[in-house]
Amino acid sequence: AQSVTQLDSHVSVSEGTPVLLRCNYSSSYSPSLFWYVQHPNKGLQLLLKYTSAATLVKGINGFEAEFKKSETSFHLTKPSAHMSDAAEYFCVVSGTGGGNKLTFGTGTQLKVEL
Amino acid sequence: DAGVTQSPTHLIKTRGQQVTLRCSPKSGHDTVSWYQQALGQGPQFIFQYYEEEERQRGNFPDRFSGHQFPNYSSELNVNALLLGDSALYLCASSLGRTVYFEQYFGPGTRLTVT
Numbered sequence: 108a109q110s111v112t113q114l115d116s117h118v119s120v121s122e123g124t125p126v127l128l129r130c131n132y133s134s135s136y137s138p139s140l141f142w143y144v145q146h147p148n149k150g151l152q153l154l155l156k157y158t159s160a161a162t163l164v165k166g167i168n169g170f171e172a173e174f175k176k177s178e179t180s181f182h183l184t185k186p187s188a189h190m191s192d193a194a195e196y197f198c199v200v201s202g203t204g205g206g207n208k209l210t211f212g213t214g215t216q217l218k219v220e221l
Numbered sequence: 222d223a224g225v226t227q228s229p230t231h232l233i234k235t236r237g238q239q240v241t242l243r244c245s246p247k248s249g250h251d252t253v254s255w256y257q258q259a260l261g262q263g264p265q266f267i268f269q270y271y272e273e274e275e276r277q278r279g280n281f282p283d284r285f286s287g288h289q290f291p292n293y294s295s296e297l298n299v300n301a302l303l304l305g306d307s308a309l310y311l312c313a314s315s316l317g318r319t320v321y322f323e324q325y326f327g328p329g330t331r332l333t334v335t
Contacts, residue, residue, distance in 0.1 A: 143326075150225075151264070151311065151326040197263050207315060208254070208277050209324060211263030 109134040111181075111198045113212035121220050126170075126185040128215045130198030133179065140181045141199040141209070142172055151197070157181065168192070193219045223248060225314050225327035233333045234302050242297040242330045246314030253295040254324065255287060258309040270295050299332075307334045 114129040132138055142154040155166025162174040172183045181198060198212040226245045234240050246253050252271045256264035266279035270289035289295045293314075299306055309331050313324040 150328040151313075153323055153325075156323065207252075207322065207324065208266045208269060208279070209256075209264070209313075210266065211256075213263050 109138060109200045109210055111140075111200050111210065111212040113196075113198050113215050115215050116213065117216045117218065119218040119220060120188045122190055123187050126183070126188045126192065126217065128183040128196050128198075128217065130181045130183065130212060131179050132181055132198075132200050134200060139201040139207075140172075140174065141201065142166065142170070142181075142183050143197045143199055143211075145195045145197065145214075147194075154183070154196075188217075188219045190219050190221070193217055225312055225325050227310075227312050227327040227330050229330060230328070231331045231333075233335060235335055236302055236304060238302050239298065239300045240302060240332060242299075242310050242312075242332070244295045244297070244312030244314075244327060246293050246295070246312075247325050250314035250316050250325070251293050252315045252317060252322075253289055253293065254313045254315075255295070255297050256311040256313065257281070258311055258329070260308070264311055267297070302334045304334050307332060 110133045112131045140157045143151045144154050145151050154170050155164045157164045157174045165171045170185045174181050196215045199209050201207050201209050225247050228243045254269040255267040258264040267281050268275050269277040273289045284300045286298045309329045311329045312327045315322040315324045
């Protein structure tokens with residue numbers, strides 16, 4: 108079985124400061140990993156994905172994540188937070204038993220303060 | 222180019238009733254997956270349809286069933302509704318079933334069971 112654990116349910120940062128959202132994964136094989144963002148009353152949007160290519164993945168809106176196999180981690184970072192980044196973020200692992208079923212973490216609520 | 226669309230947006234049903242939710246995939250996509258997102262939780266995989274057949278299923282009872290039509294649109298049916306079925310139901314589409322194909326999510330249908 109595969110799973111992801113998001114280590115923080117809530118993260119609060121000041122605008123202009125760095126963002127770090129932590130995710131650890133568990134998988135019996137080389138996983139595909141994603142970060143999705145969900146703004147209030149909106150659907151899920153893909154931020155970035157790792158599919159066994161470069162370990163440092165760049166996504167939209169200045170976000171990036173680094174796949175570290177030795178630490179089984181896939182943390183999401185952004186150098187400078189913007190008010191519009193306030194949302195729920197989900198770490199996701201894919202691909203068990205064929206197909207591309209997504210297994211979501213429990214989410215991290217990011218709050219950005221002035 | 223229209224993205225993933227879902228109908229209805231909101232729905233209120235009574236315990237024991239049946240409900241049908243609809244999803245139209247992004248243009249060119251042939252695979253549809255359904256997810257249930259309870260309040261404050263990450264989405265949970267219900268099932269996936271490809272070539273009009275259910276190819277993968279999550280840990281949901283048989284009360285949850287679906288269908289995919291030749292035009293790749295899909296329906297999710299839930300029978301004998303329980304209060305615990307109240308959730309946001311998300312549809313996601315992709316081109317193909319491998320992990321390399323990004324899943325695009327619709328805005329969801331908010332189901333309330335009273």
